[in-house]
Amino acid sequence: MSNAESRGxxxxxxxxxxxxxxxxxxxxxxLPWRTQPSSMPGYNLWMAGQTQIGGLMALxxxxxxxxxxxxxxxxxxxxxxxxxxxxxxxxxxLKAPSDxxxxxxxxxxxxxxxxxxxxxxPAAGAPPPGPxxxxxxxxxxxxxxxxxxxxxxxxxxxxxxxRGAGHDMxxxxxxxxxxxxxxxxxxxxNVQGPSSPPSWLSYVHVSECNRAVGAAKAxxxxxxxxxxxxxxxxxxxxxxxxxxxxxxxxxxPRASQARPATAPAAAAKPPxxxxxxxxxxAVPTVKxxxxxxxxxxxxxxxxxxxxxxxxxxxKKAARKARKKVARRARPAKRKAAKKSAKKSARKSARxxAKKSARxxxxxxxxxxxx
Numbered sequence: 403m404s405n406a407e408s409r410g411x412x413x414x415x416x417x418x419x420x421x422x423x424x425x426x427x428x429x430x431x432x433l434p435w436r437t438q439p440s441s442m443p444g445y446n447l448w449m450a451g452q453t454q455i456g457g458l459m460a461l462x463x464x465x466x467x468x469x470x471x472x473x474x475x476x477x478x479x480x481x482x483x484x485x486x487x488x489x490x491x492x493x494x495x496l497k498a499p500s501d502x503x504x505x506x507x508x509x510x511x512x513x514x515x516x517x518x519x520x521x522x523x524p525a526a527g528a529p530p531p532g533p534x535x536x537x538x539x540x541x542x543x544x545x546x547x548x549x550x551x552x553x554x555x556x557x558x559x560x561x562x563x564x565r566g567a568g569h570d571m572x573x574x575x576x577x578x579x580x581x582x583x584x585x586x587x588x589x590x591x592n593v594q595g596p597s598s599p600p601s602w603l604s605y606v607h608v609s610e611c612n613r614a615v616g617a618a619k620a621x622x623x624x625x626x627x628x629x630x631x632x633x634x635x636x637x638x639x640x641x642x643x644x645x646x647x648x649x650x651x652x653x654x655p656r657a658s659q660a661r662p663a664t665a666p667a668a669a670a671k672p673p674x675x676x677x678x679x680x681x682x683x684a685v686p687t688v689k690x691x692x693x694x695x696x697x698x699x700x701x702x703x704x705x706x707x708x709x710x711x712x713x714x715x716x717k718k719a720a721r722k723a724r725k726k727v728a729r730r731a732r733p734a735k736r737k738a739a740k741k742s743a744k745k746s747a748r749k750s751a752r753x754x755a756k757k758s759a760r761x762x763x764x765x766x767x768x769x770x771x772x
Contacts, residue, residue: 408477410561410582413522413531415448415456415540415604419470419645422446422460428643431621432614433606433651434538442502450538453531470647473510474543474602475522476561481507484521484560488513491556504528513556515547517600541652542605543588546598550578550590563587569633603640603650611637611653 419425426437426446437458438447448456461468478484481499489495492514499509499521506524513519547553557563557580566579566586575592593600608614611629618641619625626648628639635655642648 408522408524409479410563411477412474412540412543412587412604413477413524414475414520416473416475416520417448417456417458417470417647418461418465418468418473419458419643419647420461421645422458424644425458425470425647428621428623432618432623432641433608434535450535453533453535453539455535455538455540470643470645471518471601472604472647472649473518473520474604475508475520478521478523478561481509481521481523485509485511488521488556488560491559493556501525513547513553513600515549515553515600517545517547517553517602519602537607537609539607540604541607542650544603544605544650545588545590545600546593546603547590547600548593550576550592553590554578554580601648603648605638605650605652608651608653611639611651614651615639 417425417429422444429435429448430437434450435455436449438449440447440457444459446458447454448458461470485495485499488511493511495509495511496518497508497510499507501507502525504525506522506528508520508522510518510520545553554563554565558565561582563580563582566581568579569577571577571591574594578590579586580588580590615625615629622644624642626640626642629637630639631637637653637656638650640648640650
């Protein structure tokens with residue numbers, strides 16, 4: 403990459419912190435990184451695979467009182483020329499242009515609103531940057547500022563960045579995208595609260611946002627925001643490392659994984675915010691649902707079938723018994739009916755005889771006979 407091609411590109415990211423050993427232990431637990439010593443004493447490299455991603459160093463003595471932070475380096479054909487231009491646009495030089503032997507030339511500035519950034523020009527003959535790793539590279543850059551329009555003008559003149567689409571965030575204002583070489587590379591928004599100074603925030607590409615959240619918490623980091631889905635389908639989360647350095651992660655859209663064509667019911671559910679991931683001890687999902695545990699559930703209906711078939715035999719026996727009882731009861735009913743009929747006949751025969759006897763004994767009957 404020529405120096406002209408490097409203009410406006412995010413070339414390097416550097417963590418300045420109060421405890422380099424603790425930072426070197428924390429970040430590899432959250433991100434797919436490892437550390438590697440450099441040729442400069444006290445300066446370590448962040449590696450994603452075989453690609454150098456950034457640097458790690460202690461805050462210098464002259465930065466006493468400055469909290470740990472990530473410093474972004476933006477490419478320019480000439481650090482000195484860009485430094486002078488930035489001053490003319492209202493920036494302040496915090497560290498004058500200096501050379502790093504066999505690496506390049508750099509300077510540290512603060513923009514007109516107070517956000518810190520660095521300029522960088524690669525040394526002649528310096529090796530080109532390595533291939534972009536699939537995971538662990540810096541994927542997005544976000545500026546929180548007190549004047550979005552002013553910051554866009556400043557960086558646009560200095561690096562050639564262009565205004566992209568704007569997203570209305572309601573009370574938070576407009577989230578303004580900016581582009582480099584026709585591609586959206588970051589966003590600018592208003593600082594949230596008077597106590598928040600203007601600053602840059604860098605995002606690292608990860609495979610699983612939830613996993614990064616769980617790992618960061620378990621390692622002593624603090625979750626500031628998220629995980630949440632943003633326009634476009636990506637998932638993000640913002641953190642503060644144990645020493646106070648702010649960083650963020652970004653996961654690619656989950657649509658192809660979370661909404662398979664074979665599960666339309668699951669796809670109809672709103673994505674919502676996922677729950678924070680469990681600490682690393684609970685990460686292995688294989689143990690959560692072992693195959694043997696599912697077998698008894700599948701075998702349960704088989705055991706239930708004989709129980710459903712058994713009631714048939716008792717029903718037949720009951721019907722036979724009722725028929726026998728009915729047969730035995732029929733003669734008894736007939737005998738009872740005959741007896742009642744005979745009694746009725748006797749009674750009906752007795753009644754006329756009695757009446758005739760009474761009539762014969764009555765005075766009227768005796769008088770008639772006379």
